Amino acid sequence: MSAALDMPGIALRAETLIALRSLALHHEDNTVLAALPGGFVTKRRGHGQEMADVREYVAGDDIRHLDRGSTARTGTLHVRSFQEERDRVTLLVADFRPAMLWGTRRALRSVAVAEALALIGWRIIEQGGRVGLLAIGAAEPVVVSVKGRIRGMLALIGGLVRAHDAALQLALAGERNDPVLDGALARINRVAPTGAEIVIASGFDTPGPDLRDRLGQISQRRTPRLISVVDDVAENLPPGVYPIRMPDGSRRRARITGQDRAEPASEIAGFPVLRLDSGQDVATTARVLQAAFPPDREP
Known part of the structure; x- marks a missing residue:
């Protein structure tokens, strides 16, 4: 890998994702979020x-x-x-397509995707669940089968790193075309067991014409949860004229007026979406995810 790509926020390192375990579990015991409103977990x-505990026998207890x-x-x-x-099974879907390999501040969107999924994965493993991986990009997807315990999480992290390195190498070779997302998600039903929770972290660029139908098919036997990883600075540039480089290498200028800006989407293809900014620090991302994925939550 070239020195330009071997930088924090661009390269994805296994030791960084492993170190997120302590952050993922921080303050978990103090949460007051519950699966039902009005109480504590x-x-x-x-x-x-x-x-769980040992207590005195009362009438009706199982003598066994x-x-x-x-x-x-x-x-x-x-x-x-x-x-x-309870057997909580979660398939983490990482979008490493070419459109995700950029960012204006702390990290590439693809790196932020991997960090968010690692944070979620560590918490699920700690709660006794199992996790698997589907990493999609411009080449063949990387699949890590569903496993539990720390060994399963380490295998998942290895898959994230391999897939991201491959995506960066393709970008160096000039690959800029995104496969449509709806087609890339077709493999989910083959790698995720029935009843699994499906966490899709993506920018949802180039969604394809059938994304709504694809998510609808997934939701029939599984539970999809969407995380949209964006770059807030790039989406909210101040008014002005900006030079841009097109995929074919030509250069143009774009005028940003600041008018008619759309509000951040609360849904994608009819499904609720959690929005994360790739420029925010990882501790902030962990707090957002802790609220969105509280402990002991049913998939």
Whole structure:
């Protein structure tokens, strides 16, 4: 890789994404967001294998859950209660197409995509879920199968780094054409199990004519969640005349009047979207994602 691309905010490094684990879990125990409004997040009780606590027996408790050690020490019947066992599966979809390989401030949009998905992935793994990856670009997509635990997250990070490096190399070779997004998402149904949560982080450039239908098909058996990664400075340039370079190498001037600017979209193809600015610091991104993806949330 050339020295120009081996810079913070341009190159994607595995150690950087691994280090996001501590940031992803910061203040998690203090959150007051819940799956239902009006309360605090509580630990759910169920019949999983992770023990929640030991308490005195009351009428109606399952006698099979008697805790012999506590009963013997106290002389009073005690039973174990367990955390609810739920298999949360999330496929993280990273858009590394050519249009994502630019940015005006802290990082390329593609790097911001990888950071956001890593933050989400670390929290899901910590909560006992499993994560997989579909990284799309101008070449063949990179797929990492759904896995759990830290080993699964490290495999996902490796996939992100490989896919991003490949996208940068294609850009160096002159690749500038974006495959349509609706076609790139067709693989989701083959790599994500039924019932999975699908987190798509993209700029949604070149969506294709069938994006709405594609997301509708995904939502029939899975739960899509959209994250739009934008560059606020580029989208809100002050009025003036700006030189631009076209894909064919020619140069032109564009006049920005500052009038008729559209409000940021709250939906894309009829689905709610969370908006992230690639220029903001990663700590801010982590706080935004923590509010949007609270702990113990059902997919």
